[in-house]
Amino acid sequence: MLSILQRDARLVDFLMEDIASYSDDQVGAAVRELHDQCRDAIARYITLQPVIDGVEGTFTQAPSKDPNVVRFIGNVPAKPPSGGVLRHKGWRAGKIDLPALGAKQDVTVLAPAEIEIE
């Protein structure tokens, strides 16, 4: 996935770059481009949907007590409650459609080096 985000949106380049010296204007321009491309790349391979499809800040029933699905925060009583105020909807990957890796592919290379012949 990291490799795909680098290939289609250059995310690794961006995260590993020292951006302290650049103006907000410059960073902003690059990030807008990058943001669009990351989103497209993710949408192509994974269908993202909320774990709880509700409005954040309203009272919501917990669909499950499985800590993988719901995390209770704040003044949590000894026995897990049936609901509370939804603070974060969570994310669930609905459909994952990642390309299969070739047998001979070196998985440690996220992005190949590029050499241009002038």
Place this chain on the structure above:
Amino acid sequence: MKSNYVIGIDLGTTNSALAYTEIHQDEDPFVAANVQVMTIPQLSNPGEVREQDLLPSFLYLPGSSDFPAGSLTLPWNLEQEYVVGELAQKRGAENAGRLVSSAKSWLSYSGVDRTAPLVPFRAPEGVDKISPVEASRRYLEHIRQAWDFRMPEAPFAAQQVLVTVPASFDAVARELTLEAAGKAGYQNLTLLEEPQAAFYAWIERHPDWRDRVRVGDLILVVDIGGGTTDFTLIAVAERGGELALERVAVGEHILLGGDNIDLALAGAVSQRLAEKGTPIDARQLQTLWNNCRVAKENLLEPGAVVTEQAVTILGKGSGVVGGSIKATLHRDDIDRILSDGFLPQVASDAMPERQRRAGLQEIGLPYAADPAITKHLARFLRQPAAISEHGSVRRGPSGLACPSHVLFNGGVLKAGLVRERLLSALNRWLAAERVAPVKPLSGEDLTHAVARGAAYHGLARSGRGVRIRGGVPRTYYVAIESAMPAAPGFPALVKALTVVPFGMEEGTQVSIPGREFGVVVGQPAEFRFFTSAARKNDQPGDLIEDIRGELEELSPMEVTLPAGVAPSEVVPVSFETVITETGLFQLWCVAGDRRRWKLEFNVRERVVVA
């Protein structure tokens, strides 16, 4: 085996598509046809096959260092050695020397031998070039294999297939397309002209079309694709009490399209960057070109409120932010480039500038010299074929063909602004002729219309729906050298004998009266071959005295009579022309005893006309 499906294939210059529909036996002919677009599995990244509803018409010939071993595997071929589709297009942007693009434009270019290895045109030494026919074969084969993979219960070879070609394709380009398809394993194949297919798609979408057009209406089909522009006029006539459609004129093949507009936009942005002191290199221009395409589509979307869009070029090395160049495409840029360059509001007698004849011309595709699409349209509407005697063509006082309706097709015309500019130019011309403005026919799904229309047409051929009567959109001639004493400085006078009249219909044949030729047995006899889209009234056997100007020379045709067919060395023959059901043109030599030999195109040699 009876075929169950009709398959329509749009073999485009930049994108190809496939649509299909099922044939139901004994079905009520008034039930709407259910035409669907099929997605085509293709490599979108090394080792990753995706289904897309378009197959980019690009072919990449990889070298040993291009892709990791085994990453070009297709579901139906583990040993694939070349790449077709999205990955080819992507990788080709990084290494253009191995990319084959616009194979179709090469196929229609008579200045070169189209069966010779020519493309990639700028391939470095050591890359094995292939012919434009072979490139087309590979696209068509990919589509066939994709179908067989998706529909294993209905083998492609058993279905009815329609492949579309530009209306402006000449007989040689059509035959080469058929040849490519034959080699790609296509069997029940018919060719169909693209603008007609676009119009069929409109009919398919509007089962009440008979209420929308009337006898005497003239429909202009404007098709602007990625790389080419095509015009066609279709007249609505009456035949046996039913509305019938007749294709009355087709334009020339113009190598000018959406890619040119996007490149011009990128040029405007890069010029602004250069003025600010940040020049960009060729590869960055490529990125900018792409970004401008996307930005243009966003800015021209119906109801778009934004007037500018960022077209940032990210840094080249691993620094993304540091090297990034910020640029913006303004709505005004698009307006200016369209109004000054591509769609100027010209008068209806404006003519596009002709190619300037430079002493040394670079060999390559004959791109249009004048980018003004409106001028090309003006010339088309004034073309004699469009305005010569034809009962059903509406004409203005100045001789301009006056369409009553216009149908748009092609990705570029998705943009409302482009359509509006074309319409306003047309309507100004019509107002000058004191004719009512044109009515636009609403088309939907402009990118798949041609494939959909082709599938619909397949149904029409099997008895359902309506057919456009058209016949051959050109007149064809064979050159005859006149018997005159040779004089130095004067080339032998050449006259042209009409062998195919304009509008000759598919599935008919005609004998050329009045002329016999002596053909020597055992030796190839070659005939120079000419065509014209403009001369419409020449009848079979008519002799044209002056071949300069309106006639365009094609590849020569040749025939070899086997030795021993006749006692004498020279056999007198006359010509007979056949247009097959599939739209293929054949010229036959017929001897007095009715024996026949077919003339073949000789595309390997090109006679240069003085």
